[in-house]
Amino acid sequence: MAGIYVHIPFCLSRCAYCDFYSTTRPQRADDYLVALSQEMQARRQEPLSEGVAASVPFHTVYLGGGTPSVLTVAQMETLMATLRNHYVVADDVEATVEMNPEDIVSGAYAADAHSLLALRMMFNRVSLGIQSFDDQLLGIIRRRHNSSHAIEAVHKLQDAGFTNISVDLIYGLPGQTLEMWERDLDKAFSLGIQHLSAYALIFEPGTAITRWRDEGKVQEADEETSVAMYDSLCRKARLEGFEHYEISNFARPGFASRHNSSYWNGVPYLGFGPGAHSYDGLRTRRANKPSLEAYMTSPACQAHQSIEYLTDEELYNETVLCGLRTSKGIDLEAVRRRFGADRLDYLLRMAKPYLQGGLLINTLQFLHLSELAVMTSDDIISSLMA
Numbered sequence: 001m002a003g004i005y006v007h008i009p010f011c012l013s014r015c016a017y018c019d020f021y022s023t024t025r026p027q028r029a030d031d032y033l034v035a036l037s038q039e040m041q042a043r044r045q046e047p048l049s050e051g052v053a054a055s056v057p058f059h060t061v062y063l064g065g066g067t068p069s070v071l072t073v074a075q076m077e078t079l080m081a082t083l084r085n086h087y088v089v090a091d092d093v094e095a096t097v098e099m100n101p102e103d104i105v106s107g108a109y110a111a112d113a114h115s116l117l118a119l120r121m122m123f124n125r126v127s128l129g130i131q132s133f134d135d136q137l138l139g140i141i142r143r144r145h146n147s148s149h150a151i152e153a154v155h156k157l158q159d160a161g162f163t164n165i166s167v168d169l170i171y172g173l174p175g176q177t178l179e180m181w182e183r184d185l186d187k188a189f190s191l192g193i194q195h196l197s198a199y200a201l202i203f204e205p206g207t208a209i210t211r212w213r214d215e216g217k218v219q220e221a222d223e224e225t226s227v228a229m230y231d232s233l234c235r236k237a238r239l240e241g242f243e244h245y246e247i248s249n250f251a252r253p254g255f256a257s258r259h260n261s262s263y264w265n266g267v268p269y270l271g272f273g274p275g276a277h278s279y280d281g282l283r284t285r286r287a288n289k290p291s292l293e294a295y296m297t298s299p300a301c302q303a304h305q306s307i308e309y310l311t312d313e314e315l316y317n318e319t320v321l322c323g324l325r326t327s328k329g330i331d332l333e334a335v336r337r338r339f340g341a342d343r344l345d346y347l348l349r350m351a352k353p354y355l356q357g358g359l360l361i362n363t364l365q366f367l368h369l370s371e372l373a374v375m376t377s378d379d380i381i382s383s384l385m386a
């Protein structure tokens with residue numbers, strides 16, 4: 001298994017909480033597609049991993065951003081044709097595109113009724129950035145859509161034949177009560193979606209919302225409310241028949257995101273575009289420089305890549321971090337094989353107090369968090385690290 005990530009670094013405007021790399025210049029999209037093609041061409045000889053050529057079939061393709069849905073369907077077709085020109089895409093690929101509701105309801109995909117059908121020919125999964133169904137909260141965080149756009153967007157995707165739709169929601173928004181969050185969850189589940197990603201609001205440095213908090217204009221949700229919101233999320237998802245397969249991700253059986261799961265499972269992937277990361281599945285991680293200007297000037301230039309070789313200790317720490325984020329947990333035998341019996345002993349020794357306290361569960365094959373522990377997972381994860 002291997003994946004391809006393509007970054008589309010354009011948004012129509014910036015949301016108040018977001019620190020992803022993007023610019024608000026989608027008019028450069030055509031030139032950007034040429035640059036992407038040059039990067040793919042230059043890197044096609046690059047091995048995927050030690051002794052593995054990148055000519056293997058890729059089982060997941062993910063267009064993320066930024067906002068991929070600022071690209072027209074013709075631009076998407078160009079991009080996907082370029083990708084298939086340089087890399088082999090498996091017949092059973094999970095091909096995901098991130099979209100924003102306003103592009104479906106009033107933007108590039110609203111004007112032409114066939115455009116969503118054409119998109120369906122390229123992608124079998126859509127990840128829709130809804131964040132909330134509350135118009136006031138959407139205004140505060142500077143999203144461009146409102147609640148009715150979000151609902152209409154899901155219906156239009158379903159009408160176009162998409163049967164694997166994921167919705168992103170955020171909780172802990174300024175002024176959001178538990179009741180408001182529960183209304184968001186009820187609305188999301190009522191739409192017949194297959195997957196839900198729900199994230200606690202993070203006040204990232206340099207974002208507008210962090211500045212407003214520092215100026216006293218908005219307040220962070222208190223811990224008690226955040227815990228209650230997460231509890232409610234887990235409970236409602238379970239009642240709706242969703243599996244809680246990762247800390248922030250829930251899916252109907254068979255609809256867990258294969259692409260995101262590969263990040264947690266150490267599967268190799270190639271990332272294209274400014275700010276995109278690649279990983280060889282072993283210990284080498286590369287990152288393209290997060291600068292559209294530098295990328296457009298010389299997309300194929302290795303100077304735009306930083307390379308990081310992970311030490312055994314860093315790899316072990318990643319194994320703990322990624323393993324404990326998933327419901328399956330850390331594969332104990334894999335830890336012994338990869339890092340040795342001493343490291344496995346260390347892990348189990350560090351885990352002991354949490355096992356006794358019911359915060360961790362050891363199935364003998366896997367070590368995973370109990371439901372009780374998910375909100376305090378950061379502390380547990382750091383205690384188990386080297």
Ligand code: SF4
Nearest residue numbers: 011014015018065066
């Ligand atoms: S949240 Fe999405 S749409 Fe908003 S600025 Fe970030 S990448 Fe762009």
